Amino acid sequence: MSERITVDQFDQLYETFERTAWRWETQPAYHEPSEAEPFRRWRAGEPDDLEWLTGWLETLRAAHAAGRQFQRVRVHHDPLTVYQRWGLDVITANVAAGEDIRVLPIGKARELGVPGEDFCLFDDRSVALMFFGNEGMSGAELITEAAEVARYRQWSQSAWQHAIPFYQYRDNYFMRST
Secondary structure, rough: EEEOOOOOHHHHHHOOOEEEEEEOOOOOOOHHHHHHHHHHHHHHHHHHHHOOHHHHHHHHHHHHOOOEEEEEEEEOOOOOOOOHHHHHHHHHHHHHOOOOOEEEEHHHHHHHOOOOOOEEEEEEOEEEEEEEEEEEEEEEEEEHHHHHHHHHHHHHHHHHHHHHEEEHHHHHHHHHHO
């Protein structure tokens, strides 16, 4: 069973999950309006105070303090897109706030057969397939049918097992390729 949900309804899933929120990120760039100015400043070499990210970082810290886990695997292209390079700078704040983030090279993701579309797995009970347009996320399809959720759970476990922890990736893989 599935239903189409709005971005606001999707955001509520991050507030209401009980144990784990696991995200699979595949886009070479996201066109979120809230990121446009920080991304522009980064490309211009200007400092970023991360003020635009404050709400999300507070959500991460509160969840972490309550024993709820945020995990994410980001697929990285070869070579990295400019957006992905920016993401490596920004993501340190997410990790410091309690999010466990790993990176999986695109070739390995394809080898594992993990879907090429973004999704989130909430408490191993529901999956939100995320839809994007030129203005960022446009909605999601929420799946609760057990067999479908189990397929996504298998993909998430495979991706997580093969992904490289963020700091290990940044320090040992990314830094060598720049």
